[in-house]
Amino acid sequence: MSDEARASSAPISVSDAVALAKGAVSSWPTLVVSGEVSGFRGPNARSGHCYFEVKDEGAAMSVIVWRGTAAKMGFQLRDGLTVQLTGRFDVYKASGKLSFVASRVEAAGEGLLRQQVAELARRLEREGLMAQERKRRVPVFCSRVCVVTSLSGSVIEDVKRTLARRNPLVEIDVVGCSVQGSEAPATIVRALSTAASARPDAILLVRGGGSFEDLMCFNDESVARAVAACPVPVVTGIGHEPDTTIADMVADRRASTPTAAAESVAPAIDEVERQMLQRQVRLGRAMSAALEFRAQRADALARLMSGAMDAGLTRRRMEVEAMGARRCLTDPLSPVRDREADLMQTEQRLHDAIPRALARDREATERAAARLLELAPRLLRPAESTLTRLAASLDALSPLSVLARGYAIARDGAGHVVKDAAALSCGDGVRVLLGTGSFEATVTAVND
Secondary structure (H helix, E strand, O other): OOHHHHHHOOOOOHHHHHHHHHHHHHOOOOEEEEEEEEEEEOOOOOOOOEEEEEEOOOOEEEEEEOHHHHHOOOOOOOOOOEEEEEEEEEEEOOOOEEEEEEEEEEEOOHHHHHHHHHHHHHHHHHHOOOOHHHOOOOOOOOOEEEEEEOOOOOHHHHHHHHHHHHOOOOEEEEEEOOOOOOOHHHHHHHHHHHHHHOOOOEEEEEEOOOOOOOOHHHHOHHHHHHHHHOOOOEEEEEOOOOOOOHHHHHOOEEEOOHHHHHHHHOOOHHHHHHHHHHHHHHHHHHHHHHHHHHHHHHHHHHHHHHHHHHHHHHHHHHHHHHHHOOHHHHOOOHHHHHHHHHHHHHHHHHHHHHHHHHHHHHHHHHHHHHHHHHHHHHHHHHHHHHHHHHHHHHHHHOHHHHHHOOOOEEEOOOOOEOOOHHHOOOOOEEEEEOOOOEEEEEOOOOOO
16 A cells, blocks of 8 residues: 555544554564663662663663562662663553663663672672671771881871871871782782781872772672671771772771871870860769768768667677666675565465364365265165175085085195095094094095
8 A cells, every 4th residue: 555545544542543553563573782881770669670771882772670680680780881771672551651671771881890899799798708797996096007018108108197196195107009900909918918928007098099990909709708807896997988898897997088087096196185184073073972972971881880780889888787787796695685574474375274284184175074874874784784695595505514514624734625435545644634623544444
């Protein structure tokens, strides 16, 4: 269809036109584009997305980096940074604007170095080398410091002048090393070891300003680990204020410049004197106040002790006087006399009581005897009848009654009762018991 035919056809809506463009653009392949960041805006405070343009000598295009992609970059985007973008073009339906949506962002040139440094920093941070609790305390007043830096630059002279100006009492040792180039990390590690062996109060690791590439030796992993493992507190002063290296992050203290690092370990001598005078005055006042407080407390304790001592002595005196006034001490024989009087009174009461007691007992015995005489007949009558009955039974059973009726009991010579005549022989003597009396006889004959 010719252009005239299209022009004469019915118009379409803007939404349809944008949809056609979006459909056409979505068929374009994934591209890898390199360019310089310009007009950077982001991350957006609400959405977290980044918006900017990339340009070269001949053209520019709009770029969108969604929040998830931005979180994976590992470095900060900024104007002037050369980046390599992987993504596809897309048309924003609401405005019809063509933008390049980056699914991957990589730094190029210096940006790549910064990305590598950022990745190393994150790894060392996860290991705890940058934790505040690991860092050692730098003494407030360092009497001896060791400076690790290049001996050929002006930095060492600046540090010496600063230390001499602020506090000439500070001793300075210097250990030289290279602070730029590929060989610098190894020399810095050796210099730190040498400086630590001298056991100063602190080590100053310093270098003057330079480009990011010039300071790369202080972003080296071996240097960072040597700083973290150093047995002596390390203070860094590398580059200028905006420059921050990994050595600064793991150091025990980071100063913005070499001069600031020197100032941080050597307080000004006049400031030290002023603080000493102030502390002397405060110490004197505190001592005077403490002594006055102790004196007041001692006086109060003395008064309390004196009062307590007087009260105690008075109490003891009253107790002694009370004991001295006791009768046993003033008249030792009084207890004996009192006891004697008590015994005499007891004796008298006993003499008076015995006749009365005997009279009462006699009267009671007489009354009891009279009552017994009155009761005796009644009490003995049952016993008399029982006794009579038992006597009659006894008399009836008595052998004497049998003998009285004409019977006799014969006993042999041994005194045994003879129950059977066969037990006797002629000539045996027997004794015969009668009802009245007895006689002895000789057996002349034995009859069965």
